[in-house]
Amino acid sequence: MYKFQISIIVIFVKNVYSQGIIGNPCTLESSNSPGVCKLLTQCKEIRDQVVFSQKLPQPCGFEGTHAIVCCPKTRRPGYMSESKCREYTSHTKEKQLCGHNIVKRIVGGKRAGRTEFPHMAILGFPMEDSDNYMWLRGGSLISEQYILTAAFGLLHIYIGRPQVVLLGVTYLNDTDHRQEIKIEKYISHPEYNNTSYYHDIGLIKLEKPIEMSSYVRPACLNTYFNIPVAKVVITGWGQTEWGGDSSEDLLKVTLDITEYEVCNKSYQSIRMLKRGIINSMHICTQGNELEDTCQGVTGGPVQIYHNNDKSSCMYDIVGVISFGKACGGAPSVNIRVSHYIKWIEDIVWPENNQ
Template sequence: MFKFLIVVAVVSVKDVHTLDIIGSVCIPESTNSPGLCKLLTQCKEIRDELVLTHKLPQTCGFEGTQPIVCCPKPRQPECREYASNTRQKQECGHKIVKRIADGKLAGRTEFPHMALLAYHTQDSKQGKWLCGGSLISEQYILTGGNCLFGEPKFVMLGVTNLNDTSHRQEIKVANRVAHPEYNKGNPYNDIGLLKHEKPVEINSFVRPACLYTNFDIPVTETIATGWGSTVYFRDNTNEDLLKVTEDIVDYQSCNDSYKTLRGIGKGIINDMHICTGGAGREKGTCRGDAGGPIQIYHNNDPTLCMYDIVGVISFGIRCDGPSVNTRLFYYIKWIEDVVWPENI
């Protein structure tokens, strides 16, 4: 599993190379989700806990006599705040079900974080819809690194049918940020971010999703959504947003399916990838779905119809799986550094 720097608190003071420690990712024992190594003076949460419990904090090291603590404060805004501002309990638009049949139409407000990316092509001035994405803040779209190299020009949100103009928001792309270790055509670090020119209007049809910050996923199925083709050899985009439930495929089985495929010499990496679908499934993610989310229900309050994004659709051999998705957990710190730098 992905290795984090965690040092148990000690009484004696030991000098360390603090430049390598401060700002690095750690796992607070209290939350079991990514935190940051910070000076104690910079972590209000730990200072407050010390006052209440007098318990030695979990440390990453020391700067002189100052402890560097594993600070659990989440840097991404609480996604539930977006739901509370949209009267979502009254306007969910769908009934929560535990399993979705393959290839069903998505409800009108079922996936309000879904975005579609438009590209200008030589034979069309109107743009071509080629990739999906997920709204994760009022001004950022999470997508695949492979979706950025065609230079998407604008994003569309608020619709499930491409011909629907009600509640539709189209916003010009201002900046494209691929992961610094992503190389075009390479299946590793296939993740990117789009910043649009202005914040979206938050409502029941357009609302950011939550980011899932744990490695372990507490369910055996995920939900994939996209406007991609339903036939592998076709490049066209579906007019309607579709949803499909996919099994999480165990790492070894997925790796065996791809070990002979050229271009992935390192194989499937469990820290970086999540595999879903599986051979024999009639439906799965396909062409045009890349960059879109795989997600699970936000269990804290299912009546809010929120979703936690656990991965980004990356690539596959066929449309009936298994599909390979970029595991979000591995990239949380990078995403937060780009999207919420003011909270560092």
């Protein structure tokens, strides 16, 4: 670590010919975006870049022996998601409780491991004349107090809004490690409306932060358009056949990512998709008659294994389950998370609070 810090200082000395002034404007050469000269100690994004990516900062100059660097004027979309991912990874020390067992082959789903998907959430809707809840719609814990889900799932046409979120269980009636937290706020994407399938993404703010454990922990968010694998993992308590009962056990299934052209062809002339499937905001997945998504998993995560850090116990959420046709039939359509990263971060981790 000391050698790395010394090498940065040497490079600064060799390449900076005049002392920069703190507060002066600068332009980030990597993105051609506006920046401002700040002490390295006061620019967390650049410090993280040095520590985690080992990329040298762009110098402005020195104040005494303290480096002044070109700091982004506004944070890069994706920065907070990546920073928080590293933070949440630190909670995966108990490797024996990780429980990752991918099934290379919800319809035909396999039971999920007890601590395999600690970010998995399900929304509870009130039952008439009862203190109990109907557990419908899925979601993903992405911070200590926010759930990522589908905008469609935030309002049921007959029973209204969900009231609580359930976390920490794979079997719905399990009481061990169960966290049932009331909902404080519902946030649909501003461009969503229930007459179309576009922008079907929403957030739920919990009434209080979760208690972090091996059973309840936020997932990471995929911040880039490209997905480095051909298969994704779907999880949910959905129906195991068309029109059938929902599973009380959390199920998982591994599906193929469908090519955009194939998916778009499957959804031509759909009234609620006037512009067809849009590759930048949708991801399509498909299984077969034995393994696929089904009713009841709307809002749940489309995820891949997280490989950017040393932890093997994390998932990256690449999509939110939105809609499809029959179970095991045409491709299912999911909302691409990377398209909405800035919107998510501005709500979950407001810039003025960092």
